[in-house]
Amino acid sequence: PHPVRLADYRPPAWLVDTVHLDISLHPTATRVISRLALRRNPKGDATAPVLLDGDGLTLVRLAVDGTPLAGGAYEASPQALILRHPPSDRFTLEVETLVDPTANTQLMGLYRSRDNYCTQCEPEGFRRITYFPDRSDVLAVYTVRVEASRAEAPVLLSNGNLERSGPIPDTDRHYAIWHDPWPKPSYLFALVGGNLSKVPDHFVTASGRPVDLGIYVEPGKEARATYAMDALKRSMRWDEKVFGREYDLDVFNIVAVSDFNMGAMENKGLNIFNDKYVLASPETATDTDYAGIESVIAHEYFHNWSGNRVTCRDWFQLCLKEGLTVFRDQEFSSDERSRPVKRISDVRTLKAAQFTEDAGPLSHPVRPESYHEINNFYTATVYEKGAEVVRMLKTLLGDEDFRAGMDLYYARHDGDAATIEDFLAAFAEASGRDLSQFALWYSQAGTPRVSAQGQFDPAARTYRLDIRQETPPTPAQPEKKPVVLPLAIGLIGPDGQDLPLTLDDGRNLPRHVIEVTQAEQSFVFTGIDARPVLSLNRGFSAPINLSTNLADADLVFLAAHDRDPFNRFDALQGLAFRILKAGAASGTLPDAAPLIEAARLLLADSTLDPAFKAQALAIPGENEIAREIGSNVDPDAVFTARRALKRQLATALGTELEEAYAALAAPPPYSPGAAAAGRRALRNLALDYLTSGGAPEAIARAKAQFMAADNMTDRFAALAVLVQHDTPERAEALDDFYRRFVTDPLVIDKWLSLQAQIPEAGTLERVKDLTLLPVFSMANPNRVRALIGAFATANPTQFHRPDGAGHDFLVDVVLGLDAKNPQVAARMLSAFKTFRQLEPLRRASAERALRRVAATPGLSADVTDIATRSLS
Ligand code: HT7
Ligand code: ZN
DSSP, X not given: OOXXXXXXXXXXXXXXXXXXXXXXXXXXXXXXXXXXXXXXXXXXOTTOOEEEEOSSOEEEEEEETTEEOOGGGOEEETTEEEESSOSSSEEEEEEEEEEOSTTOOSOSEEEEETTEEEEEOTTTTGGGTSOBOOSTTOOEEEEEEXXXXXXXXXXXXXXXXXXXXXXXXXXXXXXXEEEEEEEEOGGGXXXXXXXXXXXXXXXXXXXXXEEEEEEEEOXXXXXXXXXXXXXXXXXXXXXXXXXXXXXXXXXXXXXXXXXXXSSEXXXXXXXXXXXXXXXXXXXXXXXXXHHHHHHHHHHHHHTTXXXXXXXXXXXXXXXXXXXXXXXXXXXXXXHHSOHHHHHHHHHHHIIIIIIXXXXXXXXXXXXXXXXXXXXXXXXXXXXXIHHHHHHHHHHXXXXXXHHHHHHHHHHHHTTXXXXXXXXXXXXXXXXXXXXXXXXXXXXXXXXXXXXXXXXXXXTXXXXXXXXXXXXXXXXXXXXXXXXXXXXXXXXXXXXXXXXXXXXXXSOOOGGGEEEEOSSEEEEEEEOOOSOOEEEESGGGOSOOEEEEOOOHHHHHHHHHHOSSXXXXXXXXXXXXXXXXXXXHHHSSOOXXXXXXXXXXXXXXXXXXXXXXXXXXXXXXXHHHHHHHHOSSBOHHHHHHHHHHHHHHHHHHTHHHHXXXXXXXXXXXXXXXXXXXXXXXXHHHHHHHHHHTTOOHHHHHHXXXXXXXXXXXXXXXXXXXXXXXXXXXXXXXXXXXXXXXXXXXXXXXXXXXXXXXXXXXXXXXXXXXXXXXXXXXXXXXXHHHIIIIIHHHHHOHHHHTOTTSHHHHHHHHHHHHHHTTOHHHHHHHHGGGGGGGGBXXXXXXXXXXXXXXXXXOTTOOHHHHHHHHHHHO
């Protein structure tokens, strides 16, 4: 099949002004009657037929302007409905179709999750419900009548405001009519029917609009939705305050479902969530879960403007809504929690997910130019790098011009399906800047490699900084141009203070940011009396791979003195990477004394936030080390080097770590706030270090914490420590955890996930055994991600076993899953995206595994696409 290309975009030939849906829910035969007010697009092809998308639909009946259509007047297949000779340029088409929600295992379109009915339409799920021009630039006003058995689905929801509801006389059924006044693309349609409990609340917008809020959960889980509700109200207020955006309907509903392909979905006025991002209680959710809920609730809510009021012209523009909305949710969490800690954790995610994607065969631009399967482009590049590009815009333009650009974008495109060009034009106009070179960030794939060499000249009292940039070749893009790099910079004097920055050409540095635009560029700072230490790319102002000529001693200095917390963190990590890379290459760790001293100082600094310390003192993970090594990676050598360094640090800092563990114990009751979470993070990091040698007293302490914990963060942290050591306590704790939480699938996911990550030879068999338990199901994406996903992405020594058994297992899972849920199968297969960085034996095994997938007949487009690109 041919790819879809950005260059082939044509405006729709037909528009839909209004949609009336009448949906009669039934487990296996849901009847959908759709009435579309169709109108020829004056900007489209004047001769084009009416072409409606479908996917697996059964057509029952068709009428044009109220008159049934005879067989010869249309062409219908499960994939399309075509009217070659439309009656006029404006008419009403009524289509009746039947769908089977129970048989829908793809979880796209209308499906059932634990007997509830729900929908997922982005990107192309609406065509699995009814025939429609299922593209994001066809915006219509929807009115939806939904009916169902009262016993089966007492709650009936759709987008917009509720107009009417009631029983259907002489039947056991009832109905509800919802109307959404805001024109929207079909991907934002949603419908829910089921036996759900409403957690109600209320919000009044800045201009005084009262909004009824509801979070719908499984009966009995109401108390677990209070944190999500609080996060929702905080998000609504924040968007008013920071971006001037108010909510625009009388109702905002969220529904939590257990079977969901991704995190959540921003359907207009009716967000549907993976219950993992709604449900939390101190006993069942960790601090990380709470933070995840806060950010996903915010993310989906923020889409109401960045995505819904202004949507995307086509799926190539996906980053227009996703990159921008990730940026917005990151800013929200930064304001609600600690900005430096949030930035560090976002950059870690970016590097772990996006930098690795960009370094492998699945690398693509933030705005791709072609695709075979759009579901495979909901990637770290579109989301996380997309957010970094928006962040760079803000850094370049400054807060005021950035906000003016956002306001102009919304004012100009409210109600539109927009493009990246539209977005950039708003900022160019608001700031008066030329953003044409900046636009390369959207079209060029790959992570720029930047080298910065500093030279102090005591005679001239100058500091010269030579910068070179180069973006490596990526699939279909052998040659790259230089991009705009906003590099936040500091020169730190011997007293630890930032020096004033004056350039030799008289240019000043707004916001202490140098703008690099060329492949090679030099900056000379004047009036420098003593050798400064360079702190570059502060706050990770540009998403690049930076190398400098800083010595170990400079990194130690930065770790102690940099006023930029990100670079303090990065200096420590840099020291650790140097040791770990050398250790993995030679089998012997080099001297870790500089790192140990830097870590000791940081740990002792009482002015620092414990959450920051926890980030800075964590040893980089195995995948992070592999990424830094880049090629010929032996996961066993990486593991051994990392474990050795951890033990060295634990031994050297034993006293300080013991003190931290003792001092940071939090008094009950548990609070999910950032301050308490930070203390727990550092205390549990100390526990991990202190247990790393496997001493019996240390294991006993971890076991005691596990048993005594009054919250999931501490219990789970102790379990995570215990599973690293093959002791009786491990088995006891795992059994205890299972018994406590066997009826709570979201908690069982943690149990599955931890076991999948045990770096021992028996883990593959353990994972296989776990798939046979009744708590596991291949039909549930959360279970699959927790067990199989964790094994393939977070256990490098066992997934990449030299005998290839880990690879074979993943392929078997992918092939088994593909027929039922191709989206999740393709996600699992993308665990191979880093295979080219492995040493030859494991690389060959991974390649064989991918070839086995590619050679299998009858694969989905999703899996075919990932296998083909991975092998290219
Ligand atoms: N906009 C959504 C993206 C999405 C999705 C969500 C659930 C299931 C399948 C999906 N495919 C695409 C989620 C978001 O980024 O906000
Ligand atoms: Zn999103």
